[in-house]
Structures are given as C-alpha cells and as structure tokens.
Amino acid sequence: MDELGHLSDERLNEYLDGVLSSRALSQADEHLRDCETCTRRLDEIAELFVTLDGLPEIHLRKDLAPQIVETLRSRSTVPSASTWKSTWRLGLALAGEAAGALILLGLAWPEALAWLAQGAAPDLTSPFISALDESARLFSVMFAAPDPLGLEALLSSLSTPSIPWASVSSLISVLAGSAFVWLLGNGLLLRVGPPSANRRDR
Amino acid sequence: MDPPSDRDLAVRARHGDAGAYGELVERYQTSVFNVCYRMMGNRQEAEDMSQEAFIRGYERLATFDPVRPFGPWIRRVAANYCLNRLAVNRPVTLPLEDEHETSRGSSRRQVEQAAEATERTREILDALMSLTPHYRAVIELRHFQELSYNEIAQVLGISLPQVKSHLFRARKLLGEMLRHDG
Numbered sequence: 426m427d428e429l430g431h432l433s434d435e436r437l438n439e440y441l442d443g444v445l446s447s448r449a450l451s452q453a454d455e456h457l458r459d460c461e462t463c464t465r466r467l468d469e470i471a472e473l474f475v476t477l478d479g480l481p482e483i484h485l486r487k488d489l490a491p492q493i494v495e496t497l498r499s500r501s502t503v504p505s506a507s508t509w510k511s512t513w514r515l516g517l518a519l520a521g522e523a524a525g526a527l528i529l530l531g532l533a534w535p536e537a538l539a540w541l542a543q544g545a546a547p548d549l550t551s552p553f554i555s556a557l558d559e560s561a562r563l564f565s566v567m568f569a570a571p572d573p574l575g576l577e578a579l580l581s582s583l584s585t586p587s588i589p590w591a592s593v594s595s596l597i598s599v600l601a602g603s604a605f606v607w608l609l610g611n612g613l614l615l616r617v618g619p620p621s622a623n624r625r626d627r
Numbered sequence: 628m629d630p631p632s633d634r635d636l637a638v639r640a641r642h643g644d645a646g647a648y649g650e651l652v653e654r655y656q657t658s659v660f661n662v663c664y665r666m667m668g669n670r671q672e673a674e675d676m677s678q679e680a681f682i683r684g685y686e687r688l689a690t691f692d693p694v695r696p697f698g699p700w701i702r703r704v705a706a707n708y709c710l711n712r713l714a715v716n717r718p719v720t721l722p723l724e725d726e727h728e729t730s731r732g733s734s735r736r737q738v739e740q741a742a743e744a745t746e747r748t749r750e751i752l753d754a755l756m757s758l759t760p761h762y763r764a765v766i767e768l769r770h771f772q773e774l775s776y777n778e779i780a781q782v783l784g785i786s787l788p789q790v791k792s793h794l795f796r797a798r799k800l801l802g803e804m805l806r807h808d809g
Binding site: 434435438470474483487491496 | 645646648649650652653656657658660661664665670673674677678681682685744747748751752766769770771775776791794795798799801802805806
C-alpha cells in the first residue's frame with residue numbers, strides 16, 4: 426500500500442504476473458473490489474500486457490538453416506569442442522596424478538612393510554612422545570642455562586631430527602616424485618583454462 | 628515415419644551432426660528471429676544475430692539438457708546474445724520497412740487494416756527500441772518467453788529485486804510511450 430492506502434504499482438505488477446502469495450492476493454482482490462483508482466491503474470497496466478501480446482510475429486524471409494549448416498561444416502567443429510577438450514585434458518591430468526600417486530605408494534609400500542615387520546617402531550605413538558621429550562628438553566635448557574640468552578646452550582643441544590623408519594634416499598625420491606607430479610598436474614590444469622565466467626552467455 | 632524429436636536431433640547434433648542441427652534451426656528459426664528482431668529492431672541485423680545465436684547454441688550444446696524443450700533454450704541464448712551485443716554497441720536503428728505484406732489482390736479495406744496494423748506494430752517496436760537494452764531484455768524474457776522472475780534473474784545474471792525493478796520501470800515507460808502515441 427502507498428501513503429494514500431492504494432496498491433502500489435509494484436504490487437499491481439506482481440498481481441498481474443501472478444507472483445503474489447495467497448494471502449497478499451486475497452488482500453489485493455479485496456482492495457480492488459472497492460477501489461476504483463487501483464482498478465483503473467490495474468487496467469492500464471493490463472492493457473500493456475495485451476498490447477505486447479498482440480505484437481504480430483514477423484516473417485523470416487529466408488531460410489537460415491543452409492548457411493548455418495555450411496558454416497558449422499566448414500568449421501568442422503564438434504559442438505562444445507572446447508568444453509569437451511577441456512574435460513578430456515582435465516581427465517588426463519587427473520589420471521596422471523592418480524597414476525603418479527599409485528607409483529609413489531608402490532615405492533613407499535615396501536618401506537612401510539619392512540618397518541612394520543621389523544617392529545622398529547611397534548609403538549606408533551613413539552615419534553610423538555620423542556618430539557614432546559625434545560620440546561621439554563629444549564625448554565629446560567633455555568630457561569636454566571647459565572648464559573643469559575641461552576643461545577649457546579640451545580645451539581649445542583640441538584640434535585638432528587630423524588625419522589626412524591625411512592631412509593634419506595627414499596624420502597628424497599618420494600618428495601621429488603611428489604613435486605614432479607604436482608607440478609605436471611597443475612601445469613596441465615592451468616593450460617586447460619578457466620571456465621567461462623560470463624553467465625549471460627548461457 | 629515420424630520426424631525425429633527435438634531431443635533426438637539435439638543429441639545427434641551434440642555428436643557433431645551438423646545436419647541434425649540444421650533441422651532444429653528450421654524448426655526454431657522464426658521464433659529465434661523474432662526474439663532478435665524485438666531486441667535489435669532491424670531485420671538485417673536480426674537475421675545476422677539469429678545465425679550467430681544458432682551457431683553459439685551449437686557450440687554450447689553441452690550445456691543443453693535434452694530432457695528440456697529446445698525452443699525456450701535457444702530463444703534464451705538468442706536474447707542473451709542480443710543483449711550482450713547491445714550492451715557493447717551503439718543504439719539500435721529503427722525498422723524502416725513494412726512488416727505486413729499484403730497480396731496484390733487485397734481489397735482496399737484489407738490494405739487499410741494492414742496499414743493500421745503495421746502502424747501499431749511500428750509504434751510498439753519503436754517503444755521497445757527506446758528502452759535500454761536491459762529493460763528490453765526483461766520485457767522480452769517475461770512477456771514473449773514467459774519466464775518467471777527467478778528464471779530471468781538466472782538468465783541475465785541479476786538479482787531478483789533488480790528483475791522486478793527493471794520489469795516495472797520498463798512497463799511504466801512502455802505504457803507511457805504507447806499511451807502518448809496512441
């Protein structure tokens with residue numbers, strides 16, 4: 426309703442478009458029964474609907490199909506070729522990444538089996554406990570050392586971290602392989618290009 | 628034998644059958660041309676835009692759901708294509724030619740009626756062409772393609788309140804112009 430108690434133009438448009446809720450519709454119907462001003466305005470808007478509906482269909486004077494077909498054949502493109510090509514390349518990249526991951530898993534698997542079989546680290550929590558011990562030791566060195574900054578003691582106390590079940594060479598090969606597959610995969614994905622961002626083109 | 632359905636033709640076209648797509652063009656070229664004519668206001672340009680819209684539709688067939696009817700989809704593609712063209716181009720030129728053809732044997736009364744109809748058509752098209760491209764697009768999608776507010780918002784990539792605002796303002800302007808002309 427506007428300030429004079431009439432239905433707004435927006436409401437009348439929605440009324441004609443049939444998008445009002447049942448409650449709003451019954452309110453509008455009730456108001457229109459008694460209000461000549463709104464009924465007149467509704468008729469004016471409805472007249473436009475009728476006018477637009479009455480716009481005749483314009484005849485097409487030539488057949489567009491032959492030229493379109495000829496154009497499509499001369500381009501010899503499969504519809505949405507770019508989309509299909511992108512999908513194909515994306516699938517290839519993903520397959521490559523999956524294959525790389527499987528290879529890496531295969532490489533690491535014997536190491537893991539050997540580690541489990543030897544019982545080198547039967548307690549799976551031991552690496553974490555070791556890390557906690559190391560943290561506690563560093564903390565005590567820093568705050569109980571005789572030199573005020575504690576740096577000398579800290580540096581001398583640092584020990585080389587180690588992972589008990591993996592050799593350095595296997596770690597390096599696994600990391601290098603992962604990096605290669607990751608770079609290759611992302612390179613391919615980037616070459617695929619982003620999807621169209623223009624929603625209006627649908 | 629029954630003619631192939633739109634769905635069959637669309638599926639064949641998706642696999643690269645340009646001839647199947649040509650049959651779809653034959654079926655829907657008039658309605659697509661009319662969309663372009665209402666958007667562009669010029670016969671030659673409407674024909675060019677119709678061709679381009681069909682080619683664009685072919686390139687985007689992967690986004691078409693064959694379960695749904697082809698006609699509304701390609702008309703939306705055409706409306707959008709025209710809107711994009713209008714958004715970057717100059718104001719449209721108004722139609723100059725007579726769109727109501729009368730046969731040579733028409734009576735004088737028939738000729739007069741045709742002339743009146745032509746004049747009214749011209750007034751409506753003139754009023755449409757005086758709208759901004761976005762206002763024209765919402766009128767096209769709502770009144771001629773009968774899309775819902777939500778569908779219009781989706782097609783044009785605008786919000787629901789914008790759809791309502793564009794539609795109501797466009798109707799108000801059209802109504803004023805047509806009353807003035809009438």
